Amino acid sequence: MAFVEAEPTIELLSVKALRFMLVSRVLDDKFASLYRMGKIHGGVFLSRGQEALSVASALSLQPGDLYAPLIRDTAGRLAFGESLLDPIRTYLGSALGPMRGRDGNVHWGHPRLGMYAMISHLGAMISVVSGGLLAHRLQGRRSTVGLSSVGDGATSTGAFHEALNQAAVEQLPLVLVVANNCYAYSTPNNRQFACKSLVDRAVGYGVKGVEFDGTDLETCLRELGSAAARARSGQGPQLMIANLLRLCGHGEHDDASYVDPNLKTSQVGRDCLEVAIRKLVDSKTVTAEDVALWKSRAIDDVERAVAQGQREPGPDPYREDWSALSTEALVERNWPQ
Amino acid sequence: MSITYLEAIREAQARALAEDDRVFIYGQDVGAFGGAFKATKNLAREFPGRVIDSPISEDAMLGLAVGAAIGGMRPIIEVQFADFSTVGFNQMVNQAGTHYWRTGMPCPITLRLPCGGTSGSGPFHSQSMEAIYAHYPGLVVMTPATVADAYHMLLDAVKIDDPVVFCEHKLLYYHLKGDLGSGDRLAVGKARIARVGRDLSIVTYGAMVHEATKAAEELAGEGIEAEVVDLRTVKPLDTDCIIASVARTGRLLCVGEAYPWGGVTAEVVARVAGEGFNFLDAPPMRLNAKDTPVPYHPDLWAVHRPSARSIADSARRLVQM
Known part of the structure; x- marks a missing residue:
């Protein structure tokens, strides 16, 4: 008789999540530092303040599920298994990375493993996840879930509207996670939408909607776990609105001086990592020493990985095949240069 | 057996669905209704669950196609009129067109675009979109002009691992009849000499192949023998075939139904000027639609687009240079 794996307790899941959050935060700090040293080509976009929501998104998924992370999902990507x-x-633009220097910063993925490589156009990944789910349906794989991650800014796009309506019409097992971090670049919520809460939109699409505190890890784990279970059991798309605050600029080029100081001291302005550590230590689930050890291990791991990345070669333009088509016979090679 | 261009498109889809379980069709009104032009007539009944009606959401339709293609399927997307594909443009050029380059994983989508002008259709149901898609890397753009090409090239499009924009011309849907041909087929990306001639090369594609052929017949009565080159695909562009034709005739007239700024005709002229300049006995000439939206009234429309008459007039001027 095979062992049946028990559902992990919320405590065990929280500890697992916390460790990914720590790595994500350490990695963020390292990227910020490398950016300031001029070691990174292009922009750097951090996940600070969104780690709890991100990690809970990925941990709600099972092997075979689909995941479309966005700009601030470092924790979730690691938890998904990368x-x-x-x-x-x-x-760093390593030729050995998943994008081989052809694309950079937050635009990486492993589509063969169910983790999509985002494009910059907001809202555009939602219908891609729906396509993956429709493929599963047509292939007779009925128990998978797809999760797409967006921000408050993406909810204003036509792509968001089209995709959520489409997923609702098809009753796809889509979990659409909106990290409402109060700002889309510098644009505050009151210049982004006029409804009282984004969750009010759920009824208009005919989908289940839930609004919750994105700064509390346990809440994120419970809400997203339930949402994925509902989607998996055939209850259709789930619109999940998490309220939190981006604890950094849009990118590291942005000092975020426009952020309302009152927000920083409000519930949404709490640092989800600090909140998670405090609650898990207070409940004696972990000790402060555990956390310090995990953090120091995370620093070691990140330093070692960055050192390796820096030793690796970048792409060689003279060995690049410069082919945007996989069908070699259809590639035009005779452009006048 | 002679069938219409539209029937060829329907038959090709039926065969693709029958031969490959990965193929499905998604688009507005394509299911029980059979499509606005009936290009999917009865297919929903013959292939249950695989011909799926979409909401009016071109962006989400093409995004879904990308996800399904990555997920191992071969989606055929019917956009009701090519003009409306602008709403889904982002997913096609930025998502489908970049996917293989970025990730190494191909994205096999066939995007069917009923394109080109028909009398009375006006500015938003008449446009030719091939040039803007061809401008972007990572896409193949087909413009079949014959019944046999409509059938076989659509089957090719579904088999190709890369995203294909299949520009099917609405004017040919009901009026053009032919058989599906047999024997050797031209490979994808190869142009065809539709008519042999010695005095000038008229290079064109889609419905304009038939206007050019009519013009060539009229010119033949005056002793001018025009060669007509049917490009078949505009991306990749068969530069070798074009230059070989110009080498034989010494004169190039490139004709397209799209707007005049840039586009396929400009690309052809640029390549001939760059790579076949020594073969030219006269300046290369282009003929396109006018630089206005496509007009509604039949009298305006007939003059807005190139026609057998305007092509013949241009050819006469070209051979006198």
């Missing part, structure tokens, strides 16, 4: 080297190689 290597620490992937973000580092992508930011």
Whole structure:
């Protein structure tokens, strides 16, 4: 008789999540530092303040599920199963990374493993996840879930509207996670939408909607776990609105001086990592020494991975095949140069 | 057996669905209704669950196609009129067109675009979109002009691992009849000499192949023998075939139904000027639609687009240079 794996307790899941959050935060700090040293080509976009939501999103998924992370999902990507080297190689432009220097910063993925490589156009990944889910349906794989991660800014796009309506019409097992971090670049919520809460939109699409505190890890784990279970059991798309605050600029080029100081001291302005550590230590689930040890291990792991990434070669333009088509016979090679 | 261009498209889809379980069709009104032009007539009944009606959401339709293609399927997306594909443009050029380059994983989508002008259709149901898709890397753009090409090239499009924009011309849907041909087929990306001639090369594609052929017949009565080159695909562009034709005739007239700024005709002229300049006995000439939206009234429309008459006029001027 095979062992039946028991559902992990919320405490065990929280500890697992916390360790990914610590690595994500350490990695963020390292990227910020490398950016300031001029070691990174292009922009750097951090996940600070969104780690709890991000990690809970990925931990709600099972093998075979689909995941479309967005700009601030370092914790979720790691929890979904990617290597620490992937973000580092992508930011450093390593030829050995998943994007081989052809695309950079937050635009990496492993589509063969169900983790999509985002494009910059907001809202555009939602219908891609729906396509993956429709493929599963047509292939007779009925128990998988797809999770797409967006921010408050993406909710204003036509792509968001089209995709959520489409997923609702098809009753796809889509979990659409909106990290409402109060600002889309510098644009505050009151210049982004006029409804009282984004969750009010759920009824208009005919989908289940839930609004919750994105700064509390346990809440994120419970809400997203339930949402994925509902989607998996055939209850259709789930619109999940998490309220939190981006604890950094849009990118590291942005000092975020426009952020309302009152927000920083409000519930949404709490640092989800600090909140998670405090609650888990207070409940004696972990000790402060555990956390310090995990953090120091995370620093070691990140330093080692960055050192490796920095030793690796970048792409060689003279060995690049410069082919945007996989069908070699259809590639035009005779452009006048 | 002679069938219409539209029937060829329907038959090709039926065969693709029958031969490959990965193929499905997604688009507005394509299911029980059979499509706005009936290009999917009865297919929903013959292939249950695989011909799926979409909401009016071109962006989400093409995004879904990308996800399904990555997920191992071969989606055929019917956009009701090519003009409306602008709403889904982002997913096609930025998502489908970049996916293989970025990730190494191909994205096999066939995007069917009913394109080109028909009398009375006006500015938003008449446009030719091939040039803007061809401008972007990572896409193949087909412009079949014959019944046999409509059938076989659509089957090719579904088999190709890369995203294909299949520009099917609405004017040919009901009026053009032919058989599906047999024997050797031209490979994807190869142009065809539709008519042999010695005095000038008229290079064109889609419905304009038939206007050019009519013009060539009229010119033949005056002793001018025009060669007509049917490009078949505009991306990749068969530069070798074009230059070989110009080498034989010494004169190039490139005709397209799209707007005049840039586009396929400009690309052809640029390549001939760059790579076949020594073969030219006269300046290369282009003929396109006018630089206005496509007009509604039949009298305006007939003059807005190139026609057998305007092509013949241009050819006469070209051979006198």
